[in-house]
Amino acid sequence: MSAAGVAGGPPVALVAGASSGIGAAVARRLAARGSAVALVGRREAELKEVAESIREAGGTALPFALDLAEPGAPADAVAATAAALGPVGLLVCSAGAIRLAAVHETEERHWERQVRVNLTVPFLLARAVLPGMRERGHGWVVNIGSGVGSEVVPGSGGYGVSKHAVHRLTELIHEENRDFGVRAVTVAPGWVSTRLAARPSDLGVPEEEVLDAEDIADTVAWLLDRPARMSVGPLVRVEPSASRAAAGDAMTRHLNRSRARGAGPAAEENR
Numbered sequence: 001m002s003a004a005g006v007a008g009g010p011p012v013a014l015v016a017g018a019s020s021g022i023g024a025a026v027a028r029r030l031a032a033r034g035s036a037v038a039l040v041g042r043r044e045a046e047l048k049e050v051a052e053s054i055r056e057a058g059g060t061a062l063p064f065a066l067d068l069a070e071p072g073a074p075a076d077a078v079a080a081t082a083a084a085l086g087p088v089g090l091l092v093c094s095a096g097a098i099r100l101a102a103v104h105e106t107e108e109r110h111w112e113r114q115v116r117v118n119l120t121v122p123f124l125l126a127r128a129v130l131p132g133m134r135e136r137g138h139g140w141v142v143n144i145g146s147g148v149g150s151e152v153v154p155g156s157g158g159y160g161v162s163k164h165a166v167h168r169l170t171e172l173i174h175e176e177n178r179d180f181g182v183r184a185v186t187v188a189p190g191w192v193s194t195r196l197a198a199r200p201s202d203l204g205v206p207e208e209e210v211l212d213a214e215d216i217a218d219t220v221a222w223l224l225d226r227p228a229r230m231s232v233g234p235l236v237r238v239e240p241s242a243s244r245a246a247a248g249d250a251m252t253r254h255l256n257r258s259r260a261r262g263a264g265p266a267a268e269e270n271r
């Protein structure tokens with residue numbers, strides 16, 4: 001076991017969806033704060049790059065290339081992390097899949113994929129880490145939700161529904177574990193400039209008006225720094241200040257743009 005994870009020290013962290021975007025930024029931040037970090041995602045080369053950048057900065061990180069949507073994979077990721085680094089004391093679930101479409105245009109397989117990655121995977125990861133956290137009397141579960149999980153945005157389909165549900169899942173985890181030293185919070189961002197979201201320039205929005213992944217890493221770090229007596233949330237929304245960078249509106253415009261190009265309603269990459 002590394003120095004991280006010893007009693008009172010920085011917790012061993014598992015970051016699901018650490019190969020890019022918000023998850024990669026959060027993983028780097030946690031490592032800089034002294035956590036040994038398990039990096040989970042499907043793209044091995046990207047995970048290795050994130051791990052290398054953490055090691056170069058003096059931190060500890062191990063990549064675990066896994067498709068978390070596969071049966072058994074979330075529990076395997078938790079077990080592999082415990083074996084290599086120590087029991088998971090901080091779970092961050094940033095893995096996400098999106099496929100925008102109106103309800104009547106949503107294909108069943110796209111619905112199921114989004115529910116699996118955005119809701120069932122966080123549930124299975126939490127189920128695997130919570131017993132140990134409760135036993136040790138300390139732990140954190142941080143789920144990355146979405147502003148569109150709290151708003152009714154036409155076309156957000158299985159994405160909006162699964163994010164709404166993961167907000168509720170986190171609330172349940174919070175209520176059920178608050179007397180066991182375990183804190184749970186959803187950080188629900190608006191538009192963040194990553195590969196998953198529309199490019200600001202495509203929608204006429206200046207890049208600097210949209211959030212970046214570091215803003216979300218800052219928020220997670222701030223939450224983790226609260227004293228044990230204090231819990232914030234369990235839903236924390238982080239939005240761009242400018243109304244033209246509001247995520248719901250951008251999503252609708254993005255979807256309409258795809259339709260106008262004749263690409264059909266489900267023209268998004270299914271990530």
Ligand SMILES: NC(=O)c1ccc[n+]([C@@H]2O[C@H](COP(=O)([O-])OP(=O)(O)OC[C@H]3O[C@@H](n4cnc5c(N)ncnc54)[C@H](OP(=O)(O)O)[C@@H]3O)[C@@H](O)[C@H]2O)c1
Pocket residue numbers: 016017018019020021022023040041042043044046066067068069093094095096097117144145146147188189190191192193194195196197271
């Ligand atoms: N960008 C935004 O505007 C925005 C706004 C609100 C919420 N969010 C949420 O933020 C989270 C991170 O997204 P992002 O914007 O940072 O985009 P991103 O860079 O595409 O990150 C998504 C991550 O999810 C991982 N992932 C997807 N399916 C997976 C699977 N089956 N197994 C394991 N890992 C999987 C991806 O890794 P691999 O491809 O390597 O598997 C990637 O690391 C998502 O939950 C997203 O819904 C984003």
